[in-house]
Amino acid sequence: MNLDAIDRKAASTFEGYLVRKDLVRTFSRQFPVPTYVVEFLLGRYCASIDQDEIDEGLGIVQRQLLDRTVKAGEEELFKSRAREKGQVKIIDLVSARLDAKSDSYLATLPSLRLTDARIEAAVVSKHERMLTGGFYAEITLGYDPIIAQEKTGRPFGIDGLREIQLSNRDVLEKLGEARAQFSTKEWKTLLLRSIGIEDSALSERQQNALFLRMVPFVERNFNMVELGPRGTGKSHLFQQVSPYAHLISGGKATVARMFVHMGTGQKGLVCQYDVVCFDEISGISFDQKDGVNIMKGYMESGEFSRGKESIRADGSVVMVGNFDVDVEHQQRVGHLFGPMPAEMRDDTAFMDRLHAFLPGWDVPKISKELLTNHFGLVSDFLSECWTQLRNQSRVSQLQNRVFYGGALSGRDTNAVNKTVSGLLKLLHPDGTQQIPEEDIEWAVRIAMESRRRVKEQQKRIGAAEFRNTHFSYVMGTDGVEKFVSTPELQSDNSIGTDPLEPGQVWAISPGGNGENPGLYRIEVNEGPGSGLKVLNKPIPPAFRESIGCAEQNLYSRASQLVGDKDPRHHEFTAQLRAFDASKSGAKIGVAALVALCTALLKKSVRGGLILVGEINLGGSIESIHNPVNIAEIAVEKGATSLLIPVSCRKQLFDLSDDMATKVDIQFYSDAKDALLKAIIE
Numbered sequence: 276m277n278l279d280a281i282d283r284k285a286a287s288t289f290e291g292y293l294v295r296k297d298l299v300r301t302f303s304r305q306f307p308v309p310t311y312v313v314e315f316l317l318g319r320y321c322a323s324i325d326q327d328e329i330d331e332g333l334g335i336v337q338r339q340l341l342d343r344t345v346k347a348g349e350e351e352l353f354k355s356r357a358r359e360k361g362q363v364k365i366i367d368l369v370s371a372r373l374d375a376k377s378d379s380y381l382a383t384l385p386s387l388r389l390t391d392a393r394i395e396a397a398v399v400s401k402h403e404r405m406l407t408g409g410f411y412a413e414i415t416l417g418y419d420p421i422i423a424q425e426k427t428g429r430p431f432g433i434d435g436l437r438e439i440q441l442s443n444r445d446v447l448e449k450l451g452e453a454r455a456q457f458s459t460k461e462w463k464t465l466l467l468r469s470i471g472i473e474d475s476a477l478s479e480r481q482q483n484a485l486f487l488r489m490v491p492f493v494e495r496n497f498n499m500v501e502l503g504p505r506g507t508g509k510s511h512l513f514q515q516v517s518p519y520a521h522l523i524s525g526g527k528a529t530v531a532r533m534f535v536h537m538g539t540g541q542k543g544l545v546c547q548y549d550v551v552c553f554d555e556i557s558g559i560s561f562d563q564k565d566g567v568n569i570m571k572g573y574m575e576s577g578e579f580s581r582g583k584e585s586i587r588a589d590g591s592v593v594m595v596g597n598f599d600v601d602v603e604h605q606q607r608v609g610h611l612f613g614p615m616p617a618e619m620r621d622d623t624a625f626m627d628r629l630h631a632f633l634p635g636w637d638v639p640k641i642s643k644e645l646l647t648n649h650f651g652l653v654s655d656f657l658s659e660c661w662t663q664l665r666n667q668s669r670v671s672q673l674q675n676r677v678f679y680g681g682a683l684s685g686r687d688t689n690a691v692n693k694t695v696s697g698l699l700k701l702l703h704p705d706g707t708q709q710i711p712e713e714d715i716e717w718a719v720r721i722a723m724e725s726r727r728r729v730k731e732q733q734k735r736i737g738a739a740e741f742r743n744t745h746f747s748y749v750m751g752t753d754g755v756e757k758f759v760s761t762p763e764l765q766s767d768n769s770i771g772t773d774p775l776e777p778g779q780v781w782a783i784s785p786g787g788n789g790e791n792p793g794l795y796r797i798e799v800n801e802g803p804g805s806g807l808k809v810l811n812k813p814i815p816p817a818f819r820e821s822i823g824c825a826e827q828n829l830y831s832r833a834s835q836l837v838g839d840k841d842p843r844h845h846e847f848t849a850q851l852r853a854f855d856a857s858k859s860g861a862k863i864g865v866a867a868l869v870a871l872c873t874a875l876l877k878k879s880v881r882g883g884l885i886l887v888g889e890i891n892l893g894g895s896i897e898s899i900h901n902p903v904n905i906a907e908i909a910v911e912k913g914a915t916s917l918l919i920p921v922s923c924r925k926q927l928f929d930l931s932d933d934m935a936t937k938v939d940i941q942f943y944s945d946a947k948d949a950l951l952k953a954i955i956e
Contacts, residue, residue: 278324281461281468282650286324288453292656294318295329296471297648302336306344307386308366310471310515311654312411315439316340318653340366343413345386353387354431357418362434365416369436370409371399373539382433384414392416393432402438407532407547408521413437439518439655446656447663451705459702459714466701469651470516476644480762483721484637488512490697491550491591492520492661496577497693498628500556500729501595502614503635509595511641513552517658520550525558530566534573534588535581545573545590549662556596557614567618567625574628589665595635602636602763610735611728611763623733623741630690631725632732634763660704669699672710677719680747680756687726687746694722712750719748723759731761745773745882755877756955770794770913772883774955778874781885782866783908785899786857792905793857794885794912797822797849799870804846807871811851818851818860818867824892825868828946832894835947836868837875847871854912862889865896865920868946869953878954883915886953890946898922903930910937918943918952 278286285293294317302313316339320332343366345353357363367386371394374381382394382405404410415435423430454462467474467485474482489512491497501509514522521544533551534543544551553559561567570592573579578587596614611632612620619625639645670692679688698718703710723746733741747758760773770781778799786792807826809819829842849870851860865888873880880886887905889897899905902923907930909917919927921942930940943949 314654362417371405473647493664494697495589497591501633506640507638525555546588552593556594610732632728774879774882782863793855799874821864864890
């Protein structure tokens with residue numbers, strides 16, 4: 276193995292808590308136990324960068340797994356060993372139940388097909404998770420020949436039990452201290468390696484989706500859905516990496532098992548585990564009619580009722596499932612919650628309780644090239660840190676540093692805050708440190724997109740209350756309002772309804788001189804200096820003329836257009852992007868002027884708006900010869916409103932009724948009127 280800089284840094288700061296992830300894969304394919312069990316042993320015996328020590332440790336791990344894991348067909352062999360030697364050590368999933376007839380607890384060891392091993396009540400009360408699905412442990416199984424001779428004797432009993440997870444309570448301090456030695460980029464790489472993924476082949480969006488997967492482990496009562504293609508490792512994290520997570524595979528989910536057993540009072544999975552994950556969600560159904568309502572109540576408040584008593588729990592609920600069609604097709608025929616069970620699919624109240632919709636289509640299929648061969652944190656150390664991070668919050672770090680836009684409701688704000696808090700805990704486990712602004716903005720953008728995706732589906736179902744989905748935020752008290760979109764709603768040749776960044780404007784050129792009309796986007800940035808530079812090479816002559824007139828109008832009418840700002844003390848860079856066959860950018864001067872003004876004012880143009888019109892050096896608006904054609908193109912491109920010179924009003928009477936109902940046509944008289952009607956109020 277070639278150690279890189281991150282490996283060396285990790286080895287010097289996380290001594291005893293590292294494991295080579297390629298070694299884990301070697302063992303996890305050989306033995307019938309989850310990854311974190313293998314890592315527990317590797318972390319105990321192979322947490323070193325010295326190859327000799329690793330080789331010696333590997334020998335010990337190999338022997339222990341060989342001697343203590345029960346392969347199919349070896350059940351009777353291990354029972355026989357227990358009888359001959361008095362006891363035998365095994366690694367198995369241990370669970371327990373109360374046997375009311377004998378008023379005692381009985382343990383189940385599935386690998387030995389034992390369902391009635393004796394176990395002390397004190398051991399069960401110390402490890403309550405035995406009663407809700409169980410956990411992996413190193414077990415000393417005893418055999419008593421005297422009891423075996425009794426008529427209903429139970430000769431097998433659990434003499435000793437050691438949970439396979441870390442018991443140290445100061446792990447979070449160690450994690451926080453070590454984190455200070457890493458840059459944010461290095462830390463992200465180490466975290467992804469710790470779940471077995473090498474990030475060098477991943478795009479930023481793919482990495483962000485994987486970080487969002489980790490949030491339910493560090494954030495209490497976090498509700499998330501992930502739907503996407505098969506083979507992307509959706510259930511791996513919840514089944515293999517942490518003993519604090521529980522995976523429910525497709526089938527019936529009983530209210531008693533999930534929440535509370537009315538007969539015994541035994542608390543369910545959401546009380547016992549940090550994360551409860553429903554795998555193959557499309558096949559899940561509850562055994563009671565009000566199961567989904569109990570679930571909705573729990574997802575809203577973290578509470579559920581048992582008779583008159585109300586019980587609090589902080590288990591996060593994650594639902595994962597597969598898309599059988601591509602995302603674009605799914606959006607054409609319905610909405611992205613289509614694969615959910617019938618009782619959840621069209622329930623906007625249920626959706627509103629989801630804090631995030633993880634775009635599973637952004638996660639690549641797990642292949643050999645994506646798996647890391649470097650050092651990562653041992654899973655039991657990492658999962659112990661994550662469970663302790665659940666007691667903290669990072670929302671206070673957002674105070675007076677980030678402000679959310681008006682489109683976010685109370686539930687939206689709560690959802691975004693929870694996601695941001697979780698992401699920041701992953702990146703900055705030491706809660707006493709001030710978090711850099713760029714990390715906060717990174718988390719806010721992911722959180723807003725994943726919550727907006729939920730809101731967009733509610734809007735598709737037709738609920739009027741969810742119609743405003745233009746999520747935005749401002750960094751700092753004098754920052755620029757930035758809008759967050761969900762990429763699957765965008766199309767390259769359609770303008771969408773989201774406001775663009777300040778300085779960006781959609782325009783249609785009326786064409787002429789043998790060129791057809793066409794859609795353009797003008798993108799302007801401003802900074803210190805003076806003058807205007809056009810970045811297109813070569814600059815289309817017609818666009819050079821239009822933007823030149825726009826620049827002169829900005830200078831001569833600055834007080835009317837941009838108030839007390841002096842455009843001569845700013846340098847503008849402009850770029851023209853063509854979306855059709857026409858490339859000249861002819862006669863789009865008004866849009867160019869609005870782009871220059873909004874770049875200077877730091878204001879966005881309304882979403883879904885297309886601007887049309889040319890301005891001459893004297894400030895007059897030129898007439899357009901084909902406004903009906905332009906309006907039809909605007910509808911075709913997905914515009915919701917068209918801003919056009921008032922001189923076109925009479926010609927637009929010829930626009931068909933069908934077209935007229937599809938776009939909101941507004942008129943302007945001069946440049947100032949156009950600017951005021953274009954920007955967001």
